[in-house]
Amino acid sequence: MKAGVSLAATLPDDWVNGLIRRVAQDNAIRHIPVGREAETIAICAGAFFGGVRAVAIIGNTGLLTCTGEMATLCLRHAIPVFCIVSARGSIDDHMVYQEVQGRRTIPLLQAYDFPYRVIDREDEIETIPDAYQWHRLQKRPFALFLTKNLLRSRRA
Amino acid sequence: MKTGDAMKVLAKHRGDAIVVCALGTAANGWWAATRSEDSFYMHGAMGFAASFALGLAAAIPRAPVWVLNSDGSLCMNLGCLLTEAGQQPGNLKHFVVDNQCYQTVSNMPMVNRDGADYAAIARGAGIARAISIDTVHDLDRRMPEINAAPGPYFIHLRVEAEDDYQRPPPFSYEGPEMKYRFGRAMEKRFGIEVFGPTGF
Numbered sequence: 001m002k003a004g005v006s007l008a009a010t011l012p013d014d015w016v017n018g019l020i021r022r023v024a025q026d027n028a029i030r031h032i033p034v035g036r037e038a039e040t041i042a043i044c045a046g047a048f049f050g051g052v053r054a055v056a057i058i059g060n061t062g063l064l065t066c067t068g069e070m071a072t073l074c075l076r077h078a079i080p081v082f083c084i085v086s087a088r089g090s091i092d093d094h095m096v097y098q099e100v101q102g103r104r105t106i107p108l109l110q111a112y113d114f115p116y117r118v119i120d121r122e123d124e125i126e127t128i129p130d131a132y133q134w135h136r137l138q139k140r141p142f143a144l145f146l147t148k149n150l151l152r153s154r155r156a
Numbered sequence: 157m158k159t160g161d162a163m164k165v166l167a168k169h170r171g172d173a174i175v176v177c178a179l180g181t182a183a184n185g186w187w188a189a190t191r192s193e194d195s196f197y198m199h200g201a202m203g204f205a206a207s208f209a210l211g212l213a214a215a216i217p218r219a220p221v222w223v224l225n226s227d228g229s230l231c232m233n234l235g236c237l238l239t240e241a242g243q244q245p246g247n248l249k250h251f252v253v254d255n256q257c258y259q260t261v262s263n264m265p266m267v268n269r270d271g272a273d274y275a276a277i278a279r280g281a282g283i284a285r286a287i288s289i290d291t292v293h294d295l296d297r298r299m300p301e302i303n304a305a306p307g308p309y310f311i312h313l314r315v316e317a318e319d320d321y322q323r324p325p326p327f328s329y330e331g332p333e334m335k336y337r338f339g340r341a342m343e344k345r346f347g348i349e350v351f352g353p354t355g356f
Contacts, residue, residue, distance in 0.1 A: 007214060007215065009211070030214050032211075032214060032239065032242075033239070033242060034235070034239045035235030035236075036233070036235050038201075038203075038204060038207075038233070039204065039233065039236060041201075041204070042201060042204035042207035043207050043211035044211060045208055045211065046176070046209060046211025047212065047214060047215040048211075048339075049196070049215070049342050050211070050212050050214070050215020050216040050342065050346075050348065050350075051215065051216075051343070051346070051349050052214075052215035068201070069200075069201040069204055071200070072200025072202075073198070073204065076199050076331055077200075077334055077335045078331070078332040137356050139332075
């Protein structure tokens with residue numbers, strides 16, 4: 001991975017399961033499946049102090065559950081954590097239990113001043129290493145949302 | 157066993173372990189016993205010191221890592237035991253200081269404090285080496301074996317609740333300074349790059 005990531009803490013969501021399977025098969029990445037998404041935040045924070053570039057791969061619902069830990073661990077100590085998140089609840093997601101996340105996650109991130117970026121097209125993928133470096137400079141959690149459109153095209 | 161006495165024994169046997177402390181009694185007790193500035197004291201995310209320590213242990217597999225957890229913190233993230241068992245980190249030792257109460261918030265009682273068996277829970281999660289210790293003498297006697305054994309190793313320390321607790325964190329630094337002191341200590345000790353050439 002061009003961003004130099006060698007550790008990924010993950011919890012499945014339909015849209016990012018393909019990415020998680022690829023991570024699990026990649027011998028260059030230490031894969032840590034977890035039981036609750038907030039663990040991914042703390043695992044990545046710990047890995048940061050070991051000099052390892054880490055990512056959390058989770059669903060939008062999971063990100064919503066992590067905001068307390070993102071605030072009291074990462075904001076409190078100014079620790080960058082890079083989250084790759086399914087953009088569930090978008091206009092093309094008609095799963096009823098994703099609806100609230102689609103409307104409220106980004107406003108919540110804005111309230112915390114957690115930066116984020118939505119990746120919708122293949123040609124935007126090459127910006128991810130820049131985003132990774134930028135989140136380290138920001139010294140706080142960062143959410144990279146992957147849209148249904150992007151993930152559909154990557155499966156094709 | 158008093159928390160302070162347990163911490164003194166742990167400090168005696170620490171060797172070169174990196175120590176991560178859950179906020180509250182564990183962190184305050186370790187600071188009181190060691191004044192260690194190359195330990196990480198969580199100032200938030202109650203329950204997730206164990207996850208933080210797992211990430212650190214995975215990142216530096218050649219280094220022994222201890223997490224000094226507490227009963228209140230463990231119960232906020234019992235799933236950490238499943239994650240830890242799934243990884244089987246050979247360099248991680250997981251201590252839980254169990255005073256059966258939320259000591260830094262007026263000794264309010266822990267949920268189901270008379271019925272919980274944390275070592276059994278850890279074994280049930282898949283951590284085969286899981287024990288309970290309730291005296292300073294036993295802790296001192298068993299520490300060489302605990303240090304020598306591969307992780308994951310779960311050590312439940314039954315301590316007394318104490319009225320003379322310290323409510324505010326005792327550390328003389330906090331927040332970002334905690335990050336930089338700990339990160340610089342890791343860089344210096346392991347020759348790794350935590351912050352990069354321009355400091356972030």
